[in-house]
Amino acid sequence: MARGEISDPLLPLNTGVHLFVDNYYIENSSSLQFQNGKIEKDLDHPLVHPEYPWENAVHFYTSFLQVPADLSIHGKAMYLLYYACAASYQVLFNSTVSVCVANSTDGINWQKPLLWYYPFTANGTQSARPTNIVFVTETNEFLGSIFLDRGKRTPRLEIFKMTYENSPQRFVYIGTSPDGFKWTAGTKPAHPKAGLSDTQTVMLYSGNNGGEYVLYGRYNSDVANTSVYCPGSWSDYRHAVVTLSTESAFGPWTESVEAFPLGSPDPIQCFDNYNPAALFYNNVYFLFPSGYLHWAQSDSGAPIQRAAQNDGVMDIRLAVSHLAHGPFTFPTRDPFISRGIGTVDPKSKLVNGTGSDRDAGFVFSSANGLLDPDFIRSDVVTPSAWMYHVYWGSQTTHAGGGAFLGRYWPDAYSGIFRARLRREGYVSLATLTSDPTGKGWFTSKVLSLPEKKDGQQLLLYINAEIATAGYLAIQFEDGLTGNPIPGFTFDECKTLHGNGIRQLLEWKTQNGTYSADLTPLVNYPNGVRFHVHVGHTKLYAFILSYV
Template sequence: MWIRTMYWIVMTAGNLTFLSTALPQGVLPQDVIDIGSRLEPLIDEHLLARKTGSLRLRLHRPIRQADAITLDKPWEGNNSAYATVLKHQDQFFFYYRGTALILDGKVRHEHLATTCVMTSRDGVRWERPDLGFVKRDGWERNNIILTLDPAGKIDASPGQTRTAGHDLLSGKKVPFTGASHNFTPLIDTNPQCKPREKFKALGGHDHRTLYAFASPDGLHWNLMQPEPVIVDGMMDSQNLAFWDPVQKKYFAYYRDFKNKKGDTRQYAKHQFSLRDRDVRVATSVDFVNWTKGDWVDWRPDRITQLYTTQTQLYPGAEHLRIGFPLRYVPGRGRFSQLNERIAASSTYYASVYTDTGFISSRDGRTFRIWPEALLRPGTTGAQWYYGFGGTALNLIESPSQLPGGETEWSFYVQDHGSWFGDGVTYQRYSIRRDGFVSASAALSGGSFTTKPLRFSGDHLLLNYSTSALGAIRVELQEPTGKPIPGFSLDECVELFGNSVKHAVTWKQRADVNAISGKPIRLRFELKDADLFSLRFAARR
């Protein structure tokens, strides 16, 4: 009940407590963050009001596993790329482009691009289904679903014009030449989605346009319309889309070039080196009619060019999104053994290095971008090349490598085998759930206090890790910062160990239902510890 609209009477530890709901000066009621019972990973400082001591946000690197996918069939090869992992019902799909290069003083394609799919029951062990869509000598028992070849399922051979699209550099009309260069599918979670369009995709090959595709099963695809749906980018990249259940629209992220002034194509042909690889975002309510793309707003400003973003909804927290961009770094010199070989055919390709970054967003338009790499090339020269670190789109759940361990997150990363190998190898990397970023403190200690927030639920769950000496304590406060009796730091039962879902307890109780729905603050004290996520939840 309210008393003069300033206090709640709550029962804590069997006693009546007057809980002030007065907000600090300058904080308005609409400024209170309503987190409800949703998962809140600590991937940014959205919830944080104050930090003390050694407290900082820390980026964690995934662990390279032994499992791998090597794309070495005759219809695949050493230039295969742009993979996507989807899970539909109880089956995983691994889509990818199959291409192979010959470097013999110049760069040539051994065969035209294919779009292929592998399947798996666990996301770790994969097989190529014999689909029989494409018939070609030497390509028996293949898993191709689309190809540029005229004999392929969709006849999209070079020169066949399906659209009046334009090359945005020259202004000339360009033909539709298929989608296998960068075909990127998704499973449509829009409640209004038609069953025959449950799978959708964006793809193209003329580098200037994207076409929309649909499929009932992820194998049999058709164009949604003959004209392209997005035409304001430089599309020789992995361009992607998904349904946002919070904003109730489709979002597309695609590559484009900027010049030094920020516009796209206002430079002469001889100034092409001024191009700066960046990302546009567009939205749609039907996957066919898209808004004009806006530049993604990077915070802080990005310091590298970005070839892809691999943006996706955060698993279990769909009000957020994360991504693993391929960071493009030209002009570092040809010091790796592999790049020395590439230079004999292309000094351009030999002068570029890539790695994997990490980005996050709350609105889909403004992204926090970490200046440090999430994944670095390894100690062998086989990993220092143009293409290392390209991640397959989408995280998946995978079993722990430890007996009795918690389910982990995995993703596949272009690791080695490019340019001169028989085929590109995608290595599996894994990380704990919510494990990419944490609020972290040294043994000397650090703390953070949240902004005023409102929750629903009766207990607080944490995903955390400490050393044997480390610890975490939690305090619930009134919005003014005054500890709530029964929930102070001194009354909190110290947490130490390693858990992805552990309930916080205080000396007298763990139940926080009496405070549910009221504005409060949280204060966390950490010593040699990492806090990955928090969530208020109801007991089942």
């Protein structure tokens, strides 16, 4: 936008966290790029792994949920983790699919509640045992996602909702629960389109647009399928699509649109985006598709043709959008969570279980996969520096991790893990590593700051990783002229040189002290821009707060 022009209307800012994941706040920039955040896997301490005979196979369809105290059966905030599970003698292509649950009040210690909803009888030959199975779907139909339905019309007894695929046409159905444990099956499709529930279907409710239901699925769209000509693969449904409803979880729904296109720079053949795992976090929609490289049938170790035709490996990627329906963009096509280190045995075509990581075969993100330790803290004065993302990993390839893990590859490991990342750290706006000076800058769009609160100061914090040799400085400028606003210039800014999630911005006053108060800029006639200079820096978020 040229100087002397003001965007109409101004981009309003509220108090709270604003993420640097795309150009939503940015007008112009130089020598900066968006990058995936750094993530650290913890393979030695899985949240869930097979322990009971009814869960010899922990399947890769998983969903995570943070439950507030007022909805928790414990009366305090808790986490719930759902996963498809099966006994070793079951082949999921020919069997019903159980949904197991684990719960935790600290995110570290997990319990599998033993309930009598779906007892286990070991092929019907032994005495019944209580299990942590809370739902059972039809043959070869799988868990989608669990979410809290905060819509105004939702009865309290149905506030927990579970999407799952049902019927041979793979319609999306919805189960309901008052507590996340005792579930009632749906009686009709939630969406009229058949096939939308191929692979894991994710539904969520957000407060955007006055409240909306968002459904991410996969469907065989008119876009040419990159895997259809891959030797050994089926003509699969490989396009992540999204549809919206402002009325209820049963629609009416908008027409499904493709969330992001396949193609360059991705491979042309034998590759697709498998999983539309979604997360709504700080007013941004995150998708975690698994990049799936299809193998030819001859490269698979699956014992039957049907599985061998649909085998291969995956890692987890990341795409973002400020709008539920996209378009979604990839900060980078590099993995967000990569497969572990491993080698494939030439005979069994299985990743070597003794010399390979526990997630060396493929990885799959949980739906709603954010585990925030602050969620269970009763009083968060200073936010935790770290949070976690929940994902499934296995030492098998797709065919083993799908229908046959427990029966044909019993020694292969599969489990659900958490990976640590910086608070608000899914994506960063970073200076270029290819530029030895490490310098960059950007100017924001013309903004309006949040309204004044009597007797309080408006403060600006930055979540940034600034190298020892780096720096960060900000000046505010007139939204019409672009001129620096006296009192908030680069010369007056106290330059930052730290690595922190809440670094306070201050400017030097006429008496030589520093002030962080931005209230003089609230209701500024022409709106304001902020102009940022950085060196050797990764920016994750800015935070506005009245104190």
